[in-house]
Amino acid sequence: MEIPDPIIRSRGLGRRFGKAWAVEGLDLEIQRGELFGLVGPDGAGKTTTLRLFAGLLSISEGEAWIAAYDLSRQAEAAKRKVGYMAQEFSLYGELSVMENLRFFAAIFDVDPQEVELRAADLLAFAGLEGFEGRRAVHLSGGMKKKLALACTLIHEPEVLLLDEPTTGVDPVSRREFWEILGDLNLLGSTIVVSTPYMDEADRCMRVGLMYEGRMIICDTPEALRRRLPGDLLELRPEDWRAARRTLAGMQGVLEVQTYGEALHLVVDDAGVRMPEIQARLEEEGVGIRSLRQTPPRMEQAFISLIRQMDTQEAD
Amino acid sequence: MSWRHLLAVARKETYHILRDRSTFILVLLAPTLLLLLMAYALTVDIERVPFAALDHDRSPISRSFIQGIAAGKDLDFYGYVGSLEEIEALLVRGEIKAALIMAPDFSRRLLSLEGMPLQIIIDGTEPESGAFAVDHVGWRAEQFLRDQLSAQLQAMGIPLDTLQPVDLRVRAWFNPGLEPRVDLIPGLISMVLGFPALSVALALAHEREHGTLEQLMATPIGRAELLLGKMAPYILVGMANVIFMPVLARAWFDVPFHGNFALFFLLSIFFLFAVLSMGVIIGVFMRTQAAALALSLLLIFFPGFFLTGIFFPIAAMPEVMRLEALGLPGTHYAIITRGMFLTGVGLEVLWPYAVMLIVLGLAFTGVAALFFRKRLA
Numbered sequence: 001m002e003i004p005d006p007i008i009r010s011r012g013l014g015r016r017f018g019k020a021w022a023v024e025g026l027d028l029e030i031q032r033g034e035l036f037g038l039v040g041p042d043g044a045g046k047t048t049t050l051r052l053f054a055g056l057l058s059i060s061e062g063e064a065w066i067a068a069y070d071l072s073r074q075a076e077a078a079k080r081k082v083g084y085m086a087q088e089f090s091l092y093g094e095l096s097v098m099e100n101l102r103f104f105a106a107i108f109d110v111d112p113q114e115v116e117l118r119a120a121d122l123l124a125f126a127g128l129e130g131f132e133g134r135r136a137v138h139l140s141g142g143m144k145k146k147l148a149l150a151c152t153l154i155h156e157p158e159v160l161l162l163d164e165p166t167t168g169v170d171p172v173s174r175r176e177f178w179e180i181l182g183d184l185n186l187l188g189s190t191i192v193v194s195t196p197y198m199d200e201a202d203r204c205m206r207v208g209l210m211y212e213g214r215m216i217i218c219d220t221p222e223a224l225r226r227r228l229p230g231d232l233l234e235l236r237p238e239d240w241r242a243a244r245r246t247l248a249g250m251q252g253v254l255e256v257q258t259y260g261e262a263l264h265l266v267v268d269d270a271g272v273r274m275p276e277i278q279a280r281l282e283e284e285g286v287g288i289r290s291l292r293q294t295p296p297r298m299e300q301a302f303i304s305l306i307r308q309m310d311t312q313e314a315d
Numbered sequence: 316m317s318w319r320h321l322l323a324v325a326r327k328e329t330y331h332i333l334r335d336r337s338t339f340i341l342v343l344l345a346p347t348l349l350l351l352l353m354a355y356a357l358t359v360d361i362e363r364v365p366f367a368a369l370d371h372d373r374s375p376i377s378r379s380f381i382q383g384i385a386a387g388k389d390l391d392f393y394g395y396v397g398s399l400e401e402i403e404a405l406l407v408r409g410e411i412k413a414a415l416i417m418a419p420d421f422s423r424r425l426l427s428l429e430g431m432p433l434q435i436i437i438d439g440t441e442p443e444s445g446a447f448a449v450d451h452v453g454w455r456a457e458q459f460l461r462d463q464l465s466a467q468l469q470a471m472g473i474p475l476d477t478l479q480p481v482d483l484r485v486r487a488w489f490n491p492g493l494e495p496r497v498d499l500i501p502g503l504i505s506m507v508l509g510f511p512a513l514s515v516a517l518a519l520a521h522e523r524e525h526g527t528l529e530q531l532m533a534t535p536i537g538r539a540e541l542l543l544g545k546m547a548p549y550i551l552v553g554m555a556n557v558i559f560m561p562v563l564a565r566a567w568f569d570v571p572f573h574g575n576f577a578l579f580f581l582l583s584i585f586f587l588f589a590v591l592s593m594g595v596i597i598g599v600f601m602r603t604q605a606a607a608l609a610l611s612l613l614l615i616f617f618p619g620f621f622l623t624g625i626f627f628p629i630a631a632m633p634e635v636m637r638l639e640a641l642g643l644p645g646t647h648y649a650i651i652t653r654g655m656f657l658t659g660v661g662l663e664v665l666w667p668y669a670v671m672l673i674v675l676g677l678a679f680t681g682v683a684a685l686f687f688r689k690r691l692a
Contacts, residue, residue: 054533056691076535076689084533088526092327094334099327106323107534135334 037204083157093137108155142173238287324544512594519598573659592679
């Protein structure tokens with residue numbers, strides 16, 4: 001049977017816990033070979049979405065397919081094609097690195113003759129060579145995550161679902177982990193990853209922003225950044241406290257955020273407001289080291305989008 | 316069902332048992348420790364119960380009577396007191412558990428064969444010691460009477476038997492000395508051998524708590540493969556204990572094993588299967604190890620204590636309790652262990668209980684598999 005693209009598809013997908021909808025009306029298409037990021041605040045429905053596609057939660061409403069399997073009827077069969085890594089994935093601590101890999105290989109019916117070969121490849125890939133005999137409980141946090149990833153890859157899944165794989169991992173390991181994901185993606189794996197980090201969202205081909213159970217936007221990182229209403233200015237004043245006091249609430253200044261000794265100002269129109277801001281600060285005797293327009297960052301785009309949603313709801 | 320999956324789970328669980336020290340101790344040594352603890356806690360031999368005497372008679376006969384009472388090591392003579400108030404004070408302070416009061420005409424009535432005016436006061440807050448004192452005073456009083464009066468009676472031409480009109484000779488079969496341990500140990504063994512049920516409930520809850528169960532649910536593993544694979548190593552550990560327990564009973568407590576050991580082993584496997592299935596049900600329903608522990612105590616161990624007939628005869632229970640007792644593997648297994656240890660009976664007597672164990676095991680596993688979903692929440 002020819003497997004149709006997209007590899008993940010849903011129509012009006014919803015999941016309810018009691019009366020509350022954790023995910024609602026989700027229409028999603030993820031193409032084979034994509035690296036797709038799920039972002040959004042805590043409780044937005046990222047984990048529920050991934051669990052639905054992993055076949056761990058029954059569907060309350062709508063339809064979903066993964067790797068050509070209908071998740072409402074063929075969830076068990078779909079599990080063979082999916083590699084799912086739970087957010088709180090903890091390995092079997094009393095088992096060694098190799099024993100963990102062999103365990104998952106057996107559960108996924110990997111040809112016994114091939115297990116050792118694949119395991120060696122995966123360990124090399126994840127930078128875990130030389131740790132084969134070490135018990136998982138004695139690995140560092142970053143190494144545990146890499147081993148967990150190796151375990152979800154042992155059956156060569158068609159699609160990877162990773163739920164916040166780098167939460168609680170130090171920055172260096174985080175970077176290493178993403179390099180591995182990048183390599184996997186280059187080799188053709190489809191990866192769906194949820195993350196609270198905006199720099200990680202930036203590494204994805206497309207990003208879906210979830211908010212209160214709905215996917216409010218789904219686009220490339222660049223397109224998302226362009227959605228920021230108004231322009232972003234970076235101001236480096238002599239005294240950021242005084243500058244902040246002066247500028248907060250000024251007409252045309254939509255937001256003031258502090259970044260160390262710099263201020264990020266979201267304004268409605270950079271061309272109009274830059275001279276006004278300069279004049280106002282001089283008036284108040286606050287020195288300016290630099291003031292320039294800067295491209296919006298993912299984080300600001302998201303915060304603005306979520307604030308918009310909140311105001312719309314309030315209206 | 317895939318044997319490879321089942322074996323993978325069983326192997327993983329075995330590593331966990333062998334390598335995690337607390338699990339290892341809990342699973343392998345807990346039954347032995349529990350048996351020793353309970354055997355000693357529950358069969359404390361009462362001896363040296365302290366008593367005082369209030370002697371209103373103050374005669375040589377009353378004094379030698381007290382000496383006779385205090386002769387053995389079962390009762391300890393605290394001393395003579397002068398008043399009831401003194402007795403009360405001593406009882407309240409716990410210095411004595413019983414007191415004997417002899418009437419002023421104690422020796423006169425004794426010698427004239429009118430009886431033995433004797434009062435025993437016991438500490439009602441500790442009825443066991445009190446009852447013990449009553450038994451032993453009665454027994455020694457009878458002896459004293461016989462010794463003191465035999466000559467006199469014979470002189471009067473009255474046969475000694477008139478003092479003891481009922482000639483009741485009690486014989487305790489299968490436990491000739493009526494030693495509490497001999498009857499209790501097999502019952503206790505049946506209870507402590509159910510201990511792996513707690514471990515398997517905890518092991519399942521542990522996986523749920525640590526997120527490894529979520530990971531397993533995202534794999535194609537079958538429910539039966541997972542549950543049976545998890546049970547298997549605990550059954551093996553249980554079997555090791557099944558072999559060890561009769562050895563311990565004989566070497567340490569001097570409790571004999573009269574039955575056919577191979578049969579005992581087989582029936583024990585049935586029991587382990589049934590009781591572990593109970594543990595699996597608990598593990599399936601409980602989200603945390605703390606909850607699993609609490610429910611195991613509530614469903615397996617407390618009923619094991621009170622309902623399986625180890626301490627309280629099932630026949631004396633209200634009907635509802637008797638029905639509940641029938642649903643506990645421990646009830647049937649306690650009968651099997653007692654039978655095999657003490658009377659040495661075989662399948663000809665024990666088959667209904669063996670059948671019940673199999674039925675319960677299958678029913679519990681079925682319930683566990685039915686309610687265990689490879690879905691979250």
